[in-house]
Amino acid sequence: MTEMASAQRAKRPEFRNINALTDLPSYRLPLAGIVSILHRISGFLMFILMPLIIWMFDTSISSEISYARFTSTFNAGMLGLPGVLWKLVALALIWAYLHHFIAGLRHLWMDTSHESVSKNFGRQSAAFTLIVSIALTLVLGAKLFGLY
Amino acid sequence: MSVNYGSKRIVVGAHYGTRDWLSQRITAVLMAVFTVLLLAQIIFSKGPIGYDQWAGIFSPQWMKVLTFAVIVGMLQHVWVGMRDIWMDYIKPAGLRLALQVFTIIWLIACAGWGIQVLWRL
Numbered sequence: 001m002t003e004m005a006s007a008q009r010a011k012r013p014e015f016r017n018i019n020a021l022t023d024l025p026s027y028r029l030p031l032a033g034i035v036s037i038l039h040r041i042s043g044f045l046m047f048i049l050m051p052l053i054i055w056m057f058d059t060s061i062s063s064e065i066s067y068a069r070f071t072s073t074f075n076a077g078m079l080g081l082p083g084v085l086w087k088l089v090a091l092a093l094i095w096a097y098l099h100h101f102i103a104g105l106r107h108l109w110m111d112t113s114h115e116s117v118s119k120n121f122g123r124q125s126a127a128f129t130l131i132v133s134i135a136l137t138l139v140l141g142a143k144l145f146g147l148y
Numbered sequence: 149m150s151v152n153y154g155s156k157r158i159v160v161g162a163h164y165g166t167r168d169w170l171s172q173r174i175t176a177v178l179m180a181v182f183t184v185l186l187l188a189q190i191i192f193s194k195g196p197i198g199y200d201q202w203a204g205i206f207s208p209q210w211m212k213v214l215t216f217a218v219i220v221g222m223l224q225h226v227w228v229g230m231r232d233i234w235m236d237y238i239k240p241a242g243l244r245l246a247l248q249v250f251t252i253i254w255l256i257a258c259a260g261w262g263i264q265v266l267w268r269l
Binding site: 040043044046047050051054057058060061062064067101104105107108111 | 173176177180183198199202203206226229230233251254255258261262265268269
Protein backbone atom coordinates (compact mmCIF):
# COMPACT_ATOMS: atom_id res chain seq x y z
CA MET A 1 0.00 0.00 0.00
CA THR A 2 2.68 2.47 0.97
CA GLU A 3 4.82 1.39 -1.96
CA MET A 4 1.98 2.11 -4.35
CA ALA A 5 1.47 5.52 -2.83
CA SER A 6 5.15 6.39 -3.16
CA ALA A 7 5.19 5.18 -6.77
CA GLN A 8 2.40 7.60 -7.59
CA ARG A 9 4.13 10.42 -5.78
CA ALA A 10 7.41 9.83 -7.59
CA LYS A 11 6.30 11.77 -10.69
CA ARG A 12 5.60 15.01 -8.90
CA PRO A 13 7.47 17.93 -10.45
CA GLU A 14 10.43 19.23 -8.50
CA PHE A 15 10.64 22.93 -7.71
CA ARG A 16 13.90 24.46 -6.65
CA ASN A 17 13.65 28.06 -5.53
CA ILE A 18 17.16 29.15 -6.51
CA ASN A 19 18.80 28.73 -9.89
CA ALA A 20 22.53 29.44 -9.84
CA LEU A 21 22.55 31.19 -13.22
CA THR A 22 19.26 33.10 -13.34
CA ASP A 23 18.64 33.88 -9.67
CA LEU A 24 21.96 34.20 -7.88
CA PRO A 25 23.22 37.32 -9.72
CA SER A 26 20.14 39.27 -8.64
CA TYR A 27 19.87 37.60 -5.24
CA ARG A 28 20.52 40.09 -2.47
CA LEU A 29 22.32 38.53 0.47
CA PRO A 30 22.22 40.06 3.95
CA LEU A 31 25.60 40.95 5.48
CA ALA A 32 25.66 37.72 7.47
CA GLY A 33 25.06 35.85 4.21
CA ILE A 34 27.98 37.61 2.56
CA VAL A 35 30.25 36.71 5.51
CA SER A 36 29.00 33.13 5.28
CA ILE A 37 29.72 32.60 1.59
CA LEU A 38 33.08 34.38 1.93
CA HIS A 39 33.90 32.03 4.82
CA ARG A 40 33.37 29.16 2.43
CA ILE A 41 35.27 30.78 -0.45
CA SER A 42 38.22 31.71 1.78
CA GLY A 43 38.37 28.17 3.17
CA PHE A 44 38.27 26.69 -0.33
CA LEU A 45 41.00 29.08 -1.49
CA MET A 46 43.31 28.04 1.34
CA PHE A 47 42.57 24.37 0.61
CA ILE A 48 43.48 24.73 -3.06
CA LEU A 49 46.60 26.82 -2.30
CA MET A 50 47.71 24.57 0.56
CA PRO A 51 50.76 23.23 -1.35
CA LEU A 52 51.88 26.84 -1.91
CA ILE A 53 51.44 27.58 1.81
CA ILE A 54 53.57 24.56 2.76
CA TRP A 55 56.10 25.43 0.07
CA MET A 56 56.40 28.88 1.67
CA PHE A 57 56.80 27.26 5.10
CA ASP A 58 59.43 24.87 3.68
CA THR A 59 61.56 27.41 1.81
CA SER A 60 61.29 30.12 4.47
CA ILE A 61 62.42 27.87 7.30
CA SER A 62 64.67 25.08 5.97
CA SER A 63 67.93 27.00 5.43
CA GLU A 64 69.33 30.45 4.80
CA ILE A 65 69.75 29.58 1.13
CA SER A 66 66.12 28.53 0.77
CA TYR A 67 65.10 31.60 2.76
CA ALA A 68 66.82 33.75 0.14
CA ARG A 69 64.92 31.85 -2.57
CA PHE A 70 61.71 32.49 -0.61
CA THR A 71 62.23 36.25 -0.46
CA SER A 72 63.38 36.48 -4.08
CA THR A 73 60.13 34.82 -5.20
CA PHE A 74 58.26 37.91 -4.10
CA ASN A 75 60.82 40.31 -5.53
CA ALA A 76 62.28 38.75 -8.68
CA GLY A 77 59.49 36.24 -9.30
CA MET A 78 59.36 32.47 -9.83
CA LEU A 79 58.30 30.02 -12.55
CA GLY A 80 58.31 32.84 -15.09
CA LEU A 81 55.76 34.82 -13.11
CA PRO A 82 56.71 38.26 -11.76
CA GLY A 83 57.13 38.89 -8.03
CA VAL A 84 54.16 41.25 -7.98
CA LEU A 85 51.88 38.39 -8.99
CA TRP A 86 53.21 36.20 -6.17
CA LYS A 87 52.65 39.09 -3.77
CA LEU A 88 49.05 39.31 -4.96
CA VAL A 89 48.60 35.58 -4.37
CA ALA A 90 50.11 35.99 -0.90
CA LEU A 91 47.75 38.91 -0.26
CA ALA A 92 44.79 36.77 -1.32
CA LEU A 93 45.93 34.17 1.22
CA ILE A 94 46.34 36.87 3.88
CA TRP A 95 42.76 38.03 3.24
CA ALA A 96 41.48 34.44 3.23
CA TYR A 97 43.15 33.70 6.56
CA LEU A 98 41.98 36.93 8.20
CA HIS A 99 38.41 36.53 7.02
CA HIS A 100 38.25 32.85 7.91
CA PHE A 101 39.81 33.58 11.33
CA ILE A 102 37.48 36.43 12.30
CA ALA A 103 34.36 34.82 10.82
CA GLY A 104 35.37 31.62 12.64
CA LEU A 105 35.61 33.44 15.98
CA ARG A 106 32.16 34.87 15.22
CA HIS A 107 30.93 31.32 14.65
CA LEU A 108 32.40 30.12 17.95
CA TRP A 109 30.84 33.05 19.75
CA MET A 110 27.44 32.24 18.24
CA ASP A 111 27.87 28.60 19.22
CA THR A 112 28.38 29.49 22.86
CA SER A 113 26.05 32.43 23.46
CA HIS A 114 22.31 32.82 22.94
CA GLU A 115 22.57 36.62 22.93
CA SER A 116 24.81 36.59 19.88
CA VAL A 117 22.35 34.85 17.56
CA SER A 118 19.87 37.70 17.41
CA LYS A 119 19.18 39.26 14.01
CA ASN A 120 20.71 42.54 15.10
CA PHE A 121 23.89 41.01 16.52
CA GLY A 122 24.23 38.83 13.43
CA ARG A 123 24.24 41.89 11.22
CA GLN A 124 26.56 43.89 13.45
CA SER A 125 29.08 41.09 13.92
CA ALA A 126 28.98 40.41 10.17
CA ALA A 127 29.76 44.08 9.50
CA PHE A 128 32.58 43.91 12.07
CA THR A 129 34.00 40.79 10.39
CA LEU A 130 33.98 42.39 6.93
CA ILE A 131 35.41 45.74 8.07
CA VAL A 132 38.20 44.35 10.24
CA SER A 133 39.27 41.64 7.79
CA ILE A 134 39.38 44.04 4.85
CA ALA A 135 41.09 46.80 6.86
CA LEU A 136 43.79 44.42 8.15
CA THR A 137 44.25 43.04 4.63
CA LEU A 138 44.82 46.58 3.34
CA VAL A 139 47.29 47.37 6.15
CA LEU A 140 49.26 44.16 5.62
CA GLY A 141 49.00 44.56 1.84
CA ALA A 142 50.53 48.03 2.07
CA LYS A 143 53.37 46.51 4.11
CA LEU A 144 53.78 43.66 1.63
CA PHE A 145 54.05 46.06 -1.30
CA GLY A 146 56.48 48.30 0.62
CA LEU A 147 54.26 51.36 0.98
CA TYR A 148 55.56 51.91 4.52
CA MET B 149 17.00 -0.14 8.75
CA SER B 150 16.63 -0.16 4.95
CA VAL B 151 15.06 3.31 4.90
CA ASN B 152 16.60 5.92 7.16
CA TYR B 153 15.60 9.25 5.67
CA GLY B 154 12.54 11.47 5.36
CA SER B 155 9.58 10.43 7.52
CA LYS B 156 11.16 6.97 7.92
CA ARG B 157 14.30 8.36 9.52
CA ILE B 158 15.20 6.89 12.88
CA VAL B 159 15.43 9.85 15.19
CA VAL B 160 16.39 8.17 18.44
CA GLY B 161 20.03 8.04 19.42
CA ALA B 162 22.47 10.85 18.82
CA HIS B 163 25.50 12.02 16.87
CA TYR B 164 23.85 13.20 13.65
CA GLY B 165 26.92 15.12 12.63
CA THR B 166 27.62 16.30 16.17
CA ARG B 167 31.05 14.69 16.20
CA ASP B 168 32.12 16.41 12.96
CA TRP B 169 30.67 19.71 14.10
CA LEU B 170 32.40 19.49 17.47
CA SER B 171 35.76 18.36 16.07
CA GLN B 172 35.69 21.27 13.63
CA ARG B 173 35.13 23.70 16.53
CA ILE B 174 37.83 22.16 18.73
CA THR B 175 40.40 22.16 15.95
CA ALA B 176 39.41 25.76 15.14
CA VAL B 177 40.19 26.79 18.72
CA LEU B 178 43.53 24.95 18.55
CA MET B 179 44.48 26.75 15.33
CA ALA B 180 43.34 30.11 16.71
CA VAL B 181 45.50 29.65 19.83
CA PHE B 182 48.43 28.66 17.62
CA THR B 183 47.91 31.76 15.45
CA VAL B 184 47.94 34.06 18.48
CA LEU B 185 51.04 32.34 19.91
CA LEU B 186 52.89 32.60 16.60
CA LEU B 187 51.90 36.24 16.09
CA ALA B 188 52.97 37.09 19.65
CA GLN B 189 56.41 35.60 19.05
CA ILE B 190 56.77 37.60 15.81
CA ILE B 191 55.50 40.86 17.30
CA PHE B 192 57.57 40.67 20.50
CA SER B 193 60.81 39.58 18.83
CA LYS B 194 63.53 42.22 18.85
CA GLY B 195 64.75 43.75 15.61
CA PRO B 196 63.78 42.91 12.04
CA ILE B 197 62.65 39.37 11.29
CA GLY B 198 65.30 37.47 9.36
CA TYR B 199 65.89 33.80 8.80
CA ASP B 200 67.37 33.21 12.29
CA GLN B 201 64.40 34.73 14.13
CA TRP B 202 61.86 32.96 11.94
CA ALA B 203 63.50 29.52 12.14
CA GLY B 204 64.17 30.09 15.85
CA ILE B 205 60.45 30.27 16.55
CA PHE B 206 60.00 26.70 15.33
CA SER B 207 63.16 25.21 16.82
CA PRO B 208 61.99 24.43 20.42
CA GLN B 209 60.52 20.97 20.81
CA TRP B 210 57.25 22.28 22.32
CA MET B 211 56.68 24.45 19.25
CA LYS B 212 57.32 21.48 16.96
CA VAL B 213 54.88 19.34 18.91
CA LEU B 214 52.28 22.11 18.94
CA THR B 215 52.68 22.75 15.21
CA PHE B 216 52.36 19.00 14.60
CA ALA B 217 49.08 18.97 16.56
CA VAL B 218 47.89 21.98 14.55
CA ILE B 219 48.68 20.23 11.25
CA VAL B 220 46.78 17.10 12.31
CA GLY B 221 43.90 19.25 13.60
CA MET B 222 43.85 21.18 10.34
CA LEU B 223 43.53 17.88 8.48
CA GLN B 224 40.30 17.11 10.32
CA HIS B 225 39.01 20.70 10.13
CA VAL B 226 39.55 21.04 6.39
CA TRP B 227 38.15 17.58 5.73
CA VAL B 228 34.84 18.47 7.41
CA GLY B 229 34.70 21.84 5.63
CA MET B 230 35.52 20.50 2.18
CA ARG B 231 33.13 17.59 2.61
CA ASP B 232 30.40 20.15 3.39
CA ILE B 233 31.21 22.04 0.19
CA TRP B 234 31.14 18.90 -2.00
CA MET B 235 27.91 17.70 -0.36
CA ASP B 236 26.21 21.07 -0.94
CA TYR B 237 27.18 21.71 -4.55
CA ILE B 238 28.13 18.40 -6.17
CA LYS B 239 25.12 16.17 -6.67
CA PRO B 240 26.35 13.27 -8.89
CA ALA B 241 27.50 10.60 -6.44
CA GLY B 242 30.47 9.45 -8.53
CA LEU B 243 31.92 12.91 -8.99
CA ARG B 244 31.34 13.72 -5.33
CA LEU B 245 33.12 10.54 -4.25
CA ALA B 246 36.03 11.31 -6.58
CA LEU B 247 36.34 14.84 -5.16
CA GLN B 248 36.18 13.52 -1.60
CA VAL B 249 38.93 11.00 -2.34
CA PHE B 250 40.96 13.79 -3.96
CA THR B 251 40.45 15.93 -0.84
CA ILE B 252 41.71 13.18 1.47
CA ILE B 253 44.80 12.48 -0.66
CA TRP B 254 45.52 16.21 -1.10
CA LEU B 255 45.28 16.82 2.65
CA ILE B 256 47.34 13.82 3.74
CA ALA B 257 50.04 14.67 1.18
CA CYS B 258 50.17 18.29 2.38
CA ALA B 259 50.26 17.23 6.05
CA GLY B 260 53.12 14.80 5.35
CA TRP B 261 55.10 17.55 3.64
CA GLY B 262 54.49 19.99 6.51
CA ILE B 263 55.49 17.48 9.16
CA GLN B 264 58.65 16.57 7.23
CA VAL B 265 59.65 20.25 7.09
CA LEU B 266 59.02 20.57 10.80
CA TRP B 267 61.25 17.73 11.95
CA ARG B 268 64.01 18.36 9.47
CA LEU B 269 64.63 21.66 11.21
